[in-house]
Amino acid sequence: MPRARISKQDILKAAARVIHQRGEHALSVRSIAAELGCSTQPLYSQFGSQEQLQQALVEYIRDTYLQFHCTSYKEFGQNFLAFAQRESELFRFLYLRRRAPGERLLDDANFDKTVELLARNLEMSPRQATEMHLQMQYHCYGLGVMIATGYRAMSDEEISDDLREFYSIMLRHYKQAASEEELQYWMARSRNLIL
Known part of the structure; x- marks a missing residue:
């Protein structure tokens, strides 16, 4: 069976969980992938770089927690x-x-x-x-x-x-x-x- 595709939303939720549980210093592509139980490939496919992921994460946190x-x-x-x-x-x-x-x-x-x-x-x-x-x-x-x-x-x-x-x-x-x-x-x- 093909594996379920990991969405941007899944990645952002996992990134927020990493920060919530372990702090910003623990945030990395590897730690997010580990939280999702996948390789780092889907994260780079969705965001291109860790910097782009972090910018999207800023928007995600604002939209999710500050509305x-x-x-x-x-x-x-x-x-x-x-x-x-x-x-x-x-x-x-x-x-x-x-x-x-x-x-x-x-x-x-x-x-x-x-x-x-x-x-x-x-x-x-x-x-x-x-x-x-x-x-x-x-x-x-x-x-x-x-x-x-x-x-x-x-x-x-x-x-x-x-x-x-x-x-x-x-x-x-x-x-x-x-x-x-x-x-x-x-x-x-x-x-x-x-x-």
């Missing part, structure tokens, strides 16, 4: 940080690697919708909403790195509190809230985003 369907702004941050905690090896592979010139730090499939949501709810210009959202992304990225590298452990409650507190700081800055009452007004206006 969130959230109901609030804070939930995106919580899901991102849960990924850092739950899949620390994959997080490190994805975010603690050398970037190609011009490659974005964080990919956010919902970037435009999120900026529009912030601008509308907070009566901000799109430019201000973009700046605020980028600051929140950088904060989450920093926390994610600390969590994934074991520098800091955070419970779900601590993550929730941290995101709410940082959102409050950003809101005070970008809305130029001069008093606690003004800040609380804008917090109430955006409760659907941060609760």
Whole structure:
């Protein structure tokens, strides 16, 4: 009987398992082939080189692990940080690697919708909403790195509190809230985003 053909998807799943179980340092064409129980030939047939496979793996991890369907702004941050905690090896592979010139730090499939949501709810210009959202992304990225590298452990409650507190700081800055009452007004206006 002919052997079943090994698909690109099979190879990417196996590569993600290798990283998850043994870390990025264990990732090689041989280790992926061993995970699949095959020779290295199907991997080279599908991808051509280990570099091409790794680039496809970056896309696979983003599409498989970082596509969130959230109901609030804070939930995106919580899901991102849960990924850092739950899949620390994959997080490190994805975010603690050398970037190609011009490659974005964080990919956010919902970037435009999120900026529009912030601008509308907070009566901000799109430019201000973009700046605020980028600051929140950088904060989450920093926390994610600390969590994934074991520098800091955070419970779900601590993550929730941290995101709410940082959102409050950003809101005070970008809305130029001069008093606690003004800040609380804008917090109430955006409760659907941060609760």
